[in-house]
Amino acid sequence: MEETxxxxxxxxxxxxxxxxxxxxxxxxxxxxxxxxxxxxxxxxMNKSSHEKEFVPAHRVVNRKGLLTGKNHFGNTNTMKEMxxxxxxxxxxxxxxxxxxxxxxxxxND
DNA sequence: TTAGTGACTGTAG
DNA sequence: GCTACAGCCACTA
Numbered sequence: 001m002e003e004t005x006x007x008x009x010x011x012x013x014x015x016x017x018x019x020x021x022x023x024x025x026x027x028x029x030x031x032x033x034x035x036x037x038x039x040x041x042x043x044x045m046n047k048s049s050h051e052k053e054f055v056p057a058h059r060v061v062n063r064k065g066l067l068t069g070k071n072h073f074g075n076t077n078t079m080k081e082m083x084x085x086x087x088x089x090x091x092x093x094x095x096x097x098x099x100x101x102x103x104x105x106x107x108n109d
Numbered sequence: 110t111t112a113g114t115g116a117c118t119g120t121a122g
Numbered sequence: 123g124c125t126a127c128a129g130c131c132a133c134t135a
Binding site: 004029034035036037039040043047 | 129130131
């Protein structure tokens with residue numbers, strides 16, 4: 001099964017997220033061209049585990065910086081562990097200094 | 110084919 | 123600050 005244009009763009013953007021940085025579903029969706037389709041970004045992240053290439057889905061959170069997708073990593077602690085291993089501090093499922101760690105595709109870095 | 114659902118977000122009250 | 127509604131695209135039954 002091949003990715004549609006939408007999913008493909010989501011994956012490409014997600015893979016551009018630098019180490020130790022995070023992004024939101026809305027930002028990704030907006031860069032794709034459908035800011036209101038942020039739900040699909042989450043869906044794409046879910047499917048990303050099916051992808052052969054690694055997709056840093058753990059670096060994608062909702063606009064509040066909450067790890068809303070942790071349940072889809074198998075273990076609810078996996079997402080947090082991965083982020084912490086990148087130097088990101090998390091308290092109560094929320095990323096600390098979220099605004100500082102937030103990365104935008106337009107930064108391209 | 111149709112209907113329901115989903116890791117969300119912005120706007121309005 | 124909160125709740126409620128609509129919109130977006132793809133997938134599954």
